[in-house]
Amino acid sequence: MQTLTPPYPNPLNYLTRARHSVIRVAPTRFTVKCGYGFESASFSQGLGASRADWQSSCAILASKVVSQREDSPADGDDHDNNVGDVNGHNAAVTNLNIVPVKADGENIKPIPPKPLTISDLLPAPMHGSQLRVAYQGVPGAYSEAAAGKAYPNGEAIPCDQFEAAFQAVELWIADRAVLPVENSLGGSIHRNYDLLLRHRLHIVGEVQLPVHHCLLALPGVRKEFLTRVISHPQALAQCEHSLTKLGLTVTREAVDDTAGAAEFVAANDLRDTAAIASARAAELYGLQILADGIQDDPNNVTRFVMLAREPIIPRTDRPFKTSIVFAHDKGTSVLFKVLSAFAFRNISLTKIESRPHRSRPIRVVDDESEGTAKHFEYLFYIDFEASMAEVRAQNALAEVQEFTSFLRLLGSYPIDITPWTPSSPRQN
Numbered sequence: 563m564q565t566l567t568p569p570y571p572n573p574l575n576y577l578t579r580a581r582h583s584v585i586r587v588a589p590t591r592f593t594v595k596c597g598y599g600f601e602s603a604s605f606s607q608g609l610g611a612s613r614a615d616w617q618s619s620c621a622i623l624a625s626k627v628v629s630q631r632e633d634s635p636a637d638g639d640d641h642d643n644n645v646g647d648v649n650g651h652n653a654a655v656t657n658l659n660i661v662p663v664k665a666d667g668e669n670i671k672p673i674p675p676k677p678l679t680i681s682d683l684l685p686a687p688m689h690g691s692q693l694r695v696a697y698q699g700v701p702g703a704y705s706e707a708a709a710g711k712a713y714p715n716g717e718a719i720p721c722d723q724f725e726a727a728f729q730a731v732e733l734w735i736a737d738r739a740v741l742p743v744e745n746s747l748g749g750s751i752h753r754n755y756d757l758l759l760r761h762r763l764h765i766v767g768e769v770q771l772p773v774h775h776c777l778l779a780l781p782g783v784r785k786e787f788l789t790r791v792i793s794h795p796q797a798l799a800q801c802e803h804s805l806t807k808l809g810l811t812v813t814r815e816a817v818d819d820t821a822g823a824a825e826f827v828a829a830n831d832l833r834d835t836a837a838i839a840s841a842r843a844a845e846l847y848g849l850q851i852l853a854d855g856i857q858d859d860p861n862n863v864t865r866f867v868m869l870a871r872e873p874i875i876p877r878t879d880r881p882f883k884t885s886i887v888f889a890h891d892k893g894t895s896v897l898f899k900v901l902s903a904f905a906f907r908n909i910s911l912t913k914i915e916s917r918p919h920r921s922r923p924i925r926v927v928d929d930e931s932e933g934t935a936k937h938f939e940y941l942f943y944i945d946f947e948a949s950m951a952e953v954r955a956q957n958a959l960a961e962v963q964e965f966t967s968f969l970r971l972l973g974s975y976p977i978d979i980t981p982w983t984p985s986s987p988r989q990n
């Protein structure tokens with residue numbers, strides 16, 4: 563497994579990652595190519611001994627990887643021109659008439675493209691029968707549990723950041739990624755919305771995971787000893803009121819993931835610090851549960867999306883959801899018109915999220931009598947309850963396209979309808 567080693571500003575990153583085989587994100591955003599279809603990674607810092615691992619990973623992957631573009635349509639680029647390589651063929655750039663010429667004018671023998679084989683055309687490889695599923699965090703994280711729910715027979719692959727999980731799939735180190743997008747108490751995980759746009763993966767499913775938080779400390783530590791509680795920012799937000807109700811006068815500190823927080827407390831023998839994490843994390847890192855079920859609401863659910871390199875074929879024999887992102891075009895009442903396209907067809911929206919349009923964040927509107935107004939520009943993410951196999955969904959999107967300067971289908975996938983029971987709070 564490759565290991566990239568950026569310098570970690572937070573010591574927790576370094577400490578926790580040392581113990582696990584965790585995929586790390588490259589320190590700068592990069593395009594990787596080794597051999598055909600692959601550029602060399604741009605490493606600006608902190609590479610050290612892991613460079614050799616990384617290069618050999620590249621070499622192994624070189625014959626398989628579909629090259630990844632760094633920019634997104636939101637960054638002003640048209641990704642539809644980004645045609646990947648298959649067995650050395652690149653539909654966008656291959657010109658069979660060109661005979662390569664050396665600098666001194668002498669012809670070099672052209673390398674004929676290899677014929678496609680059946681295996682080049684198969685969907686994502688199955689390594690044995692196990693799908694490799696990337697998630698953010700370390701063992702014991704809720705994301706690991708979500709990966710297990712989504713792919714019960716999969717092999718969970720920990721990644722230190724969300725971006726590393728995206729890259730792991732793009733570079734064929736993993737076959738799927740399972741990443742959180744929203745929580746019923748904490749709200750949206752904006753980072754993953756932004757990354758969905760910057761990367762070219764497809765949403766192929768969703769899982770909803772009841773999140774049951776515990777307050778964890780070293781054995782023998784009592785609540786009165788605590789001066790600090792550490793956890794993932796979402797977990798801290800989901801337990802805000804409970805922490806106050808427990809009568810704790812503690813500072814809250816955000817770290818990369820809940821299980822990493824538990825591991826940090828254990829690894830550093832911290833007797834004044836508790837972690838908010840799962841009961842499984844307590845077990846894995848040898849901590850005691852000081853309080854159980856400390857989420858502010860028993861119906862605390864996080865929704866995760868399953869990502870793959872290829873989309874799935876939408877169906878109509880079970881409930882489907884479709885996710886899109888768009889930027890509106892010039893004109894008035896554009897958002898209203900877009901939403902009407904769904905309302906007229908009786909299609910329910912389950913989620914709407916807006917994010918800054920980073921390549922065009924401001925629109926300046928000059929009005930002679932009233933002066934110059936600066937309007938913020940947004941990218942809108944919408945989830946709606948219909949499958950792209952349905953004509954009404956296809957028509958709705960055709961209409962939406964008329965009012966938008968950019969529209970991307972992120973995925974059409976089965977809705978998670980598995981039953982679940984809310985957990986009830988209990989304290990030790």
Ligand SMILES: O=C(O)C(=O)C[C@]1(C(=O)O)C=C[C@@H](O)C=C1
Pocket residue numbers: 698699702703704705706742745751773794796797818819820821864
């Ligand atoms: O830190 C973890 O355990 C995670 O899996 C991350 C995460 C999140 O990003 O929202 C997942 C579920 C919970 O909502 C809290 C944290």
